Amino acid sequence: MSVSKPSDRLIVALDFSDVAQARALVAALGDSVSFYKIGMELAYGGSSADNGFALADELAAKGKKIFLDLKLHDIPNTVQRATAQIARRGVDFLTVHAFPQTMAAAKAGAAGSHLKLLAVTVLTSYDDDDLAAAGYRFPVRDLVPHRAQQAVALGIDGLVAAASEAAELRRALGPEIILVTPGIRPAGGAAGDQKRVATPAAAIAAGADYLVVGRPITEAADPRAAAEAIQHEIATARG
Numbered sequence: 205m206s207v208s209k210p211s212d213r214l215i216v217a218l219d220f221s222d223v224a225q226a227r228a229l230v231a232a233l234g235d236s237v238s239f240y241k242i243g244m245e246l247a248y249g250g251s252s253a254d255n256g257f258a259l260a261d262e263l264a265a266k267g268k269k270i271f272l273d274l275k276l277h278d279i280p281n282t283v284q285r286a287t288a289q290i291a292r293r294g295v296d297f298l299t300v301h302a303f304p305q306t307m308a309a310a311k312a313g314a315a316g317s318h319l320k321l322l323a324v325t326v327l328t329s330y331d332d333d334d335l336a337a338a339g340y341r342f343p344v345r346d347l348v349p350h351r352a353q354q355a356v357a358l359g360i361d362g363l364v365a366a367a368s369e370a371a372e373l374r375r376a377l378g379p380e381i382i383l384v385t386p387g388i389r390p391a392g393g394a395a396g397d398q399k400r401v402a403t404p405a406a407a408i409a410a411g412a413d414y415l416v417v418g419r420p421i422t423e424a425a426d427p428r429a430a431a432e433a434i435q436h437e438i439a440t441a442r443g
């Protein structure tokens with residue numbers, strides 16, 4: 205898919221447990237950032253009156269795009285009903301783990317809504333050793349395309365994968381599939397718990413539509429400058 209403005213391809217992960225901190229970052233980023241990810245930490249953080257879901261509604265009302273990263277994975281009945289609840293919230297993206305039962309149930313739950321489903325292929329914190337330790341027989345380079353093919357067959361809108369797999373996914377699956385790459389680190393940035401990392405320019409060159417970035421922005425001394433530097437790298441990369 206083609207995203208109109210390079211700056212709109214940056215999704216900032218609001219990974220805070222405190223809603224006030226998340227709100228302060230959004231204020232600091234101002235009009236430079238149009239797309240936010242609210243994940244489990246913030247969704248479960250705050251009070252019952254003011255939590256990540258309330259912030260999602262608030263940001264959507266201000267015209268921001270919202271990616272609710274809840275990584276659903278449960279029995280089909282639960283996933284379908286939970287997805288239907290989330291679809292009623294009017295957010296843009298929702299993640300589910302790329303297991304066939306889970307993806308099919310999420311697809312049924314999202315039916316008739318504008319919610320786009322993203323399947324998380326293999327978490328970017330995993331390498332081949334981590335997969336083996338979890339009991340998988342496939343290395344990352346085989347498991348990601350295998351799950352991606354299943355996702356496409358089930359009508360899933362997009363995939364979350366590392367930039368290292370994006371080029372092959374784009375080649376195999378064509379221009380329509382939405383490719384979202386976390387594990388993004390500006391050159392020289394600390395990987396932290398991420399194992400499959402890439403620079404913003406490398407992710408764009410590999411065919412990513414959207415880059416998810418958390419700590420390189422949330423922990424920067426000047427978050428707006430950090431976000432704008434990444435957007436500049438996106439704009440000048442060869443996509």
Ligand SMILES: O=C(O)c1cc(=O)[nH]c(=O)n1[C@@H]1O[C@H](COP(=O)(O)O)[C@@H](O)[C@H]1O
Pocket residue numbers: 217219243273299324326327328329364365386387388396398416417418419420
């Ligand atoms: O679904 C995701 O967004 C996701 C999938 C994945 O494989 N790896 C991954 O890091 N993420 C998310 O992307 C963000 C990355 O954060 P940083 O490593 O701080 O940039 C976090 O919010 C993760 O939850």
